Amino acid sequence: MLKHNTHTFFVEKVLFLVPFLLVLSGCDTFFGEHVWLNAPVEADNSHDGLIVIKASKVKNSSGGTLSYLGTYATTAKASEFPQLRAALNYDFSMGMHEVTCAEFKDIMGTAFDERCNDDGSDLLPVTKVTYYDAVLYANERSKREGYDTAYSYTSTTFDASGNCISMEGLVFQPEAEAYRLPTEAEWLMAADRDWNPSYEWNALNSGFEPKNVCSYPRMHGDFCDMAGNVKEWVSDWFGYFKDTTVTNFVGAPDGGVLGERIIKGGSYRNDPSSIKLYNRGDVYIVTSASKSEYLGFRIAFGKIPDAIWMGHDGKARGSRIIPMASATAVKNNLETYRTKLVFRNDVSGNLAYVDYVNGTLTVTEIVDSLDSYHPDISPDGRFVAFCTGMEGVSGKSEAYIRPLSITKSKPLKIKAKGNVSIPRWHVLENGDTVIVYVSDAGNNKDEAVFKSKSTWQVKYANGRFGTPQKLFDGAYHGGISSDNKLAVTGARLLRARIATSGGTLANGRDTVWYNGEQACNVSLANDGSKRVAFLDFGGKTGIEFVGESYGTHERLLIADSMGRLVKAIASPEGYSFDHAEWALNYASADSDGGFIVATLTNANGAHAKIVLVNVKDGSILDLVEGDELWHPSIWRKKIDIPEKNKLDIDSAGVYLRPYDKWESVIMRYKMELLWKYRDSANVAILGSSRPMFGVSPSQFDKKFFAVNFGQTPNSIYMSRDFLNYYIFKHMKKLKYIVVSLDIDFWNKVDGPDGDNFFLTDAENYPGYIYDRNHDYWEKGYPEGLLELTENAVGSSEENHYMKDKGRYLNAVCHSWRDEPQIEQDSTCFDEHRDLIDDSKNALLTIVKEAAKRDIRVVGLIFPQSPAYAKTGAFGRYGMRRSTAQKLIRELEALNKEYPNFVVMDENKMGDHDYTDLMAVDEDHLCNGGSMILTSRLNDFLLSWEAKK
Structure with a gap:
């Protein structure tokens, strides 16, 4: 030392x-x-x-x-x-x-x-x-x-x-x-x-x-x-x-x-x-x-x-919006990682969001020229509605919806006569999804002015808005109950519109709650309880209910469906509440439970935090911290998991932890693909990141239902074990296996020091241990495992893994590179022929097990940079070119003894026709190259199908 x-x-x-x-x-x-x-x-x-x-x-x-x-x-x-x-x-x-x-x-x-x-x-x-x-x-x-x-x-x-x-x-x-x-x-x-x-x-x-x-x-x-x-x-x-x-x-x-x-x-x-x-x-x-x-x-x-x-927008800043609560802490409250928080960054005027399924928390800001207030997340969690005006202020306001992602897309405007303020998603009894909005969100104290405004709804389906319909007079922007029997609003007075017995809100009666005292930030729970959350200004009614005096917005008040106070929750010392909203899609098992998201304002008047308030016990969880954070909306996916087989929800499907490695994220989605398509797929693609980037299941002929199980880091031993533990057991329609022959890293060992996920990392995840303890469900898939996998921690990049059934979609075209990297000395195999033989034997195990099931195996050699032909290395991870040529001939010759196996060589020792426009880097294809390789693989399988 x-x-x-x-x-x-x-x-x-x-x-x-x-x-x-x-x-x-x-x-x-x-x-x-x-x-x-x-x-x-x-x-x-x-x-x-x-x-x-x-x-x-x-x-x-x-x-x-x-x-x-x-x-x-x-x-x-x-x-x-x-x-x-x-x-x-x-x-x-x-x-x-x-x-x-x-x-x-x-x-x-x-x-x-x-x-x-x-x-x-x-x-x-x-x-x-x-x-x-x-x-x-x-x-x-x-x-x-x-x-x-x-x-x-x-x-x-x-x-x-x-x-x-x-x-x-x-x-x-x-x-x-x-x-x-x-x-x-x-x-x-x-x-x-x-x-x-x-x-x-x-x-x-x-x-x-x-x-x-x-x-x-x-x-x-x-x-x-x-x-x-x-x-x-x-x-x-x-x-x-x-x-x-x-x-x-x-x-x-x-x-x-x-x-x-x-x-x-x-x-x-x-x-x-x-x-x-x-x-x-x-x-x-x-x-x-x-x-x-x-x-x-x-x-x-x-x-x-x-x-x-x-930030990723290229703008320098002296402060950050910092996620404070972990994904697990949020999940422990809202019972799922499928939770999203969206809010206004008042410093920039943009919407920002946190997706808690991601585990690795990031605050993503949606850069836009539109001033964005009062965001509301759609019932399916995919979109956010917002307006350009704010509560308590009369004047021009437009409303839009946009995907809740950084995808570059033009916001879709709600086209209506007059102003469109405080949009809220609402699902009608017939299943239609609509947006409810008001024609003005200003001060509602004057009854005549308030009645001159109105509440509207517009249907949204298939990326289009319908024709707006007026619901009733009065600007009720605090929400409409799921049974359409109650509407509320705030911004000076707590007003309610109540449907008459047997009637609807259209012919309902208007009333003022909270003894006509000042109230704001009114939000109606969407869990069927019709409870109303609001803030006041330390008024007489609130003080009498609480039993002590308090300052403006220092209590979060909750009234029942008749306007009677039932609960008051104190703000943390040194802070007051603002911008309170009920959590979306959360149905509490307790009549006095549920969650509310709100901002906390410090002694200087800055909206420094967004918090999650547990209504039942009054506890407060800090979600994010920043300079000026306004108008939060929090959404969680409704959970519906079959109780059959009584799976352990703390273990089953838990293939990832928050803040995890990229390779573990990949495997988590490969497991979801397995459980989702176990009864449908007849082609399984396995191997390294090369097939993960380079083979597109969606491009196959309709005869083939392909799933891409490529992952990284990978070895042929990993592909063997994935097949034996899971794929052979559960994909009963399997006819073809495509496995990448990454011979340039056939120097890996079959053990914990190699790149076999099941020997290096699987022990760290309850899901794999649970599967192993149940013999990988050899006796039959347990109902509910897919749903538990889907709702476990994952990544907000989910579409990159799932949209094309496992092909990774975020592969940007660059070039093959004229000076490709060589990660290992090309002579590293010279004294380790045993490692090549071990890899070859693992491949033979796959081929033999496939033959027992009448499954054919394609060994696919992926293209790498043509510039490797100018070096002594076969590819990125070395191997002498002469050694590689000899090994490829050995692999091709296996077809004589094992007719269910054939080599498809798309590299041809670098003499291939995949251009620079088709490559991510020296050994991965991008979208263009993937389309060509998949087309050739599809034709190959069709020809094999015809011979069969």
């Missing part, structure tokens, strides 16, 4: 040369695409093993030392282009090297031995750590040394290996003087001082294993191993760049619907030509729960003053 004095000596020895290096260079150094100024560095004598970067000492027109994120290179990924300039005007410290095994175990305990590689050297960088593991390390080191912590969270979950894989309610506080991960801008400022991947531990010199930190035989300027040894976590959420300068940039406010994170640098397994300063990811999507044997981290220290985030 590196002791304190060893650290200090090492750092000071290297830094002794820095002034001379700066004199020689004159401080101005040309590097690649920009001219940059080295900020002075010095040993941090207060924090062991860290180096201080004096960014505040170098000034430019932006007020700080510039760090360059991204690139102008047109061959870069969309996430790396264009270049963003981050001006850092503060000093910070960062580790000279990656956190070592010894340092990690010293803070976290000896139980973490397996985070290091086989030889157990204390000076190896710690690896196989998630982002959450790094956060825990940083917080523990801060606490040990008497500092505040930079990260807060509400709960953690650990996997069987002891890795933290879920951290709900995680918030990064950049203003804390504490240990933390470096931001991408800070990391680049350090790395840019001495960037040369050829003189680091890489695939050409490492022997494909990590090395002791700072052990490469050359003198670094100060920091070491930034372009090699292992890749490194940084603090930032993933986001896109803009060609601009941002001061004290800390990344995106959240990681989007996938919860993506950024990793930097190169590793011992990368060719130096593929290691770029601007790279910010890995082979696959990186989330906070990702881990790898080639991924570690280094620590940073210091507060970031006036931190600036930049």
Whole structure:
């Protein structure tokens, strides 16, 4: 272990040369695409093993030392282009090297031995750590040394290996003087001082294993191993760049619907030509729960003053809207993850929403030129209605609906004569969906003025509005009961319209409740109880009911269907309520239960929080926090799960946790596809991300009902076990299996160190364990399992997995790349022919089991970049080209012994006809390529069908 004095000596020895290096260079150094100024560095004598970067000492027109994120290179990924300039005007410290095994175990305990590689050297960088593991390390080191912590969270979950894989309610506080991960801008400022991947531990010199930190035989300027040894976590959420300068940039406010994170640098397994300063990811999507044997981290220290985030809209902002309650906390209240919250961001005037099915919570803002007030979510959760005017204000107002997503679509306007205010979705007794609105939402105190306004409805079906119909006089915008017997409204007086006995609201009577005292924010429960929630101004009637005086909006009052007060809920100390609305689609089993969503206004009058109020016990759950959050609406899907077989709802169908890895998200939807199409599908597509991107079930002939079970990371062993455990047992109509022959990564082992999900990750999820304990339901599918799977935590990207029966739809066309990455040395198979044979035997197991069931198997070799033909590698993960050619001939020859198996080679050693316009990257097809490959596969199956 590196002791304190060893650290200090090492750092000071290297830094002794820095002034001379700066004199020689004159401080101005040309590097690649920009001219940059080295900020002075010095040993941090207060924090062991860290180096201080004096960014505040170098000034430019932006007020700080510039760090360059991204690139102008047109061959870069969309996430790396264009270049963003981050001006850092503060000093910070960062580790000279990656956190070592010894340092990690010293803070976290000896139980973490397996985070290091086989030889157990204390000076190896710690690896196989998630982002959450790094956060825990940083917080523990801060606490040990008497500092505040930079990260807060509400709960953690650990996997069987002891890795933290879920951290709900995680918030990064950049203003804390504490240990933390470096931001991408800070990391680049350090790395840019001495960037040369050829003189680091890489695939050409490492022997494909990590090395002791700072052990490469050359003198670094100060920091070491930034372009090699292992890749490194940084603090930032993933986001896109803009060609601009941002001061004290800390990344995106959240990681989007996938919860993506950024990793930097190169590793011992990368060719130096593929290691770029601007790279910010890995082979696959990186989330906070990702881990790898080639991924570690280094620590940073210091507060970031006036931190600036930049959202996916490209706009810089000094504050965030932060989700406070976890998806699980919301689910524990509303009984399902299928919950959505929408509200107005009053700073921007846009609608924003949180989809709690996503688990990885993100606040998504729908950027629009329309001013958006009073959103209301449709009964199916797909759309949101809103208006351009607000309650209590007369004047022009229009209303629209739009998908509750970031899909670029033009809002659909409700065309009506006059104003359209406060739209609310409503389902009629005949099943029609309508929107109820009022012609004016102004002050309703004057009865004659109020009666001169009116309430309307318009039918919505198949993407169109019908002709608006007037319901009755009076602007009742607080809601209409499900039986159409009661309507309410507020904005000065609490008014109600009550249907006469045997009559309707059209000929009902109008009345004023709450003794004519001032009331507002009126909302009618849609659960059949006809309870009315509203706010008052500390009036006499409310005080008499509560039994003590209170201020304006400090009580959330609830009246029954006759207007009699039945409950009062106090606001949290220091806050008052505003904008209260009943939860949509929530039917309480208790007559006094249910939930209300509201904003909380602080002492300064700012709407700083949105909360969920439990009506039964008065408890309050903080949902989101921000600057000005208005007009919340919360929706949850109605649950209808068969009670047959009495499945354990805490285990059955639970194939994912909140804040999980992308690969686990994929598998969760593959399981939903399995249960949904178990009685329909006759073609199953299995394998890696190559078929997941490259085969479209919807493009097959009507003779074929295909489902795409491709997932990542994958091995042939994973495909074998998926078939044996689930698919052979439950897909009784199966006639064809298409399995990807990814021979360039047939160097994987059949065990917990390989890429077989059932051996690496399945133990972390109750659903797979529950299935295994019931013999994978070999005796028959249990009713209700599909419904439980559908309503378990998932992703708001659900359509990307489900719309085309498993093909991932978010694959943007880019190119094959003229300089494709080679992730492994092409000679890595030379001494491991046994691994190839093991993979081949796994394939034979699939073929033989399929033959027993009269199922045919297509082994599909997917196209990769033609540029690999100019290298010694068959594809992205190596294998000598000569080895690959020999193996393909062996696989093709299997047809003689196993006539139910045939190879379909679409790569042809790189001599294929899939163009750049058909590729995502060097080994994945995008939509255009997928259509062509699927067409050819379909024709192949048709020809096989004809022969059969």
